């Protein structure tokens with residue numbers, strides 16, 4: 099019933115903001131559906147602009163990344179994702195990373211995405227908190243948690259430069275229930291068994307919720323899109339997408 | 348009936364009639380549920396009523412929404428959040444065009460094609476006759492279901508006023524541009540939102556403006572304490588305040604905002620708040636107060652250059668605009684199919700499902716106290732779910748049908764309204780969505 103009766107939106111709409119969206123477009127229309135990458139509130143669109151956006155565009159997918167609004171709650175972030183998706187010319191594929199995957203999982207209850215990918219999803223309250231406490235107790239216990247380089251990156255990444263660009267925002271409250279995606283899009287879960295933010299068990303649980311198994315990239319750290327091995331997961335995601343899109347239509 | 352070779356069998360495909368807001372949502376939601384769809388639209392583009400280029404569009408140059416943006420947008424495709432609270436009609440059109448493009452609906456629509464008849468052929472299937480509006484031959488195709496989304500705000504309902512009038516009489520459907528009013532003496536008949544909007548425009552253009560209403564109404568402002576009025580009203584509904592208390596709050600709020608209009612000569616309302624379709628207009632009281640709009644009672648007859656009024660007075664306008672609303676029309680359906688009574692009023696379950704024909708439904712035949720699009724969306728989801736259930740689990744579908752089809756309107760709507768044509772499809776948006784929600788719940792796939 100809450101699907102139909104949306105009193106929050108009807109009585110106190112989320113206030114609009116200017117949204118930063120970075121895009122790599124593709125020549126000519128009507129190829130592949132647009133991709134919308136959604137980072138967690140600590141990162142910005144820049145994290146996808148480093149490698150993945152251009153790579154996806156190179157393979158024919160118009161690619162966009164959204165910077166989460168400063169100090170927004172989960173509801174505001176979901177609103178921004180749905181607004182951005184609806185502003186694209188065609189039905190979009192939503193790709194969320196970290197807490198951005200949590201945002202995408204909520205947005206899927208609102209917007210009928212063409213497909214969705216949850217990358218290293220921070221959706222499992224206790225499991226991710228446990229893992230974070232183990233890897234970085236002091237950073238985790240702050241009111242605005244700070245992830246450290248060991249949690250986010252593997253060796254060989256210019257971690258300092260990336261860390262300097264990160265914002266530290268409040269942890270999003272994870273609601274108990276994950277909505278059923280509207281329009282029944284195919285959903286893929288991607289992660290690494292060596293991620294120190296999202297434990298393996300949590301990846302399995304999220305994937306099972308969507309009726310699948312996670313696609314794993316051993317050896318990679320939480321920030322897959324900035325890791326040295328960044329081409330592998332994005333290529334796998336685009337391969338999966340290509341297959342699903344041809345099966346669906 | 349038996350097969351004739353020139354009937355093209357479209358097998359499991361569903362026929363949708365009309366590509367206005369309701370038809371577009373219906374195509375999208377049927378596609379999402381796995382149905383092939385052929386939509387026929389007699390105009391050459393999407394948008395229905397909101398496409399002012401269409402001859403039958405009832406919008407005029409300055410039409411802005413009366414339902415605010417969050418209560419008007421489709422629930423799964425919001426309007427841009429930097430749009431105004433009450434967008435202009437051209438924004439609505441661009442919104443619907445973007446919706447159609449976003450979901451790739453255009454390839455399922457046959458433009459310039461009118462549906463002239465839909466006839467049941469047994470086993471739930473339909474023979475649909477279409478004709479190109481450019482002239483040309485007609486064509487018959489067989490479909491698994493027919494969903495009419497033909498709109499009910501395009502066929503003018505004109506009053507029968509005895510006598511002859513020397514000046515010009517037009518229906519509000521022919522009113523497009525304020526220039527039509529400039530320097531004329533204008534009489535506007537009808538106190539719906541159209542009549543009130545036109546009276547206000549006339550107040551800015553015409554030399555003299557009379558506004559004739561046959562009863563008193565509750566004139567609500569567009570804003571209450573800086574918030575769109577419908578958003579404030581929904582807060583009362585969210586808190587589940589009983590009707591009596593909401594009526595009391597409504598009276599208090601109107602007393603503090605619009606104020607008592609009877610001192611300008613308007614009759615007091617002859618019904619309680621929430622018992623007529625909401626009028627939302629902040630400017631009408633303003634122009635009454637400035638003497639630019641003169642309220643007059645019902646018109647009794649035309650007499651040459653004069654118009655006689657129920658209070659015995661006479662006035663001498665040179666332009667009369669009858670803003671007396673629109674009538675539903677389903678010429679392509681036999682009246683028995685949708686339970687149409689003598690006066691042209693269909694009887695459908697939830698104003699949507701034909702009681703005796705499980706594969707016939709109407710989407711958008713509602714007059715809600717909020718935006719129509721969210722309701723049309725959920726109606727079309729329910730229609731798609733229903734057709735899906737029928738296909739996948741006929742036994743359960745039959746059980747649902749038996750339970751639902753005979754339910755009278757009073758079993759889901761206890762709304763009390765003034766008994767005139769404009770309230771045939773009046774619904775309270777919360778109560779209506781709850782009923783549709785219950786039906787959707789009943790049809791949940793068993794997992």
Ligand SMILES: Cc1cc2nc3c(=O)[nH]c(=O)nc-3n(C[C@H](O)[C@H](O)[C@H](O)COP(=O)(O)OP(=O)(O)OC[C@H]3O[C@@H](n4cnc5c(N)ncnc54)[C@H](O)[C@@H]3O)c2cc1C
Pocket residue numbers: 364365366367368369370387388389390393394395396397405406407410411412413414419460461462463496497498499500501541679710711712717718719720
């Ligand atoms: C002046 C005015 C202001 C309004 N303001 C608001 C508002 O603020 N908020 C709100 O929610 N609603 C408002 N409405 C209601 C408005 O009608 C709906 O928002 C909406 O446009 C209804 O969409 P629809 O698709 O049901 O019907 P329509 O928009 O009328 O579309 C029906 C379509 O079906 C086509 N059609 C009909 N018969 C056939 C046939 N036999 N064969 C083929 N095609 C056919 C028509 O050409 C048309 O394109 C307003 C209405 C008017 C008149």
Ligand SMILES: NC(=O)c1ccc[n+]([C@@H]2O[C@H](COP(=O)([O-])OP(=O)(O)OC[C@H]3O[C@@H](n4cnc5c(N)ncnc54)[C@H](OP(=O)(O)O)[C@@H]3O)[C@@H](O)[C@H]2O)c1
Pocket residue numbers: 410411412413414500505506507519536537538539540541542544561562623624645670671672673714767768769
């Ligand atoms: N700005 C906007 O967004 C906007 C603008 C216009 C319209 N709309 C919507 O469009 C729909 C149609 O509105 P509408 O105003 O065109 O029509 P409407 O709501 O049907 O109103 C018709 C008006 O004419 C009166 N009337 C009807 N027949 C009459 C007769 N024979 N003699 C005298 N008076 C008569 C009615 O009186 P009774 O009350 O006694 O029946 C009513 O006041 C509504 O849903 C409305 O909300 C929205």
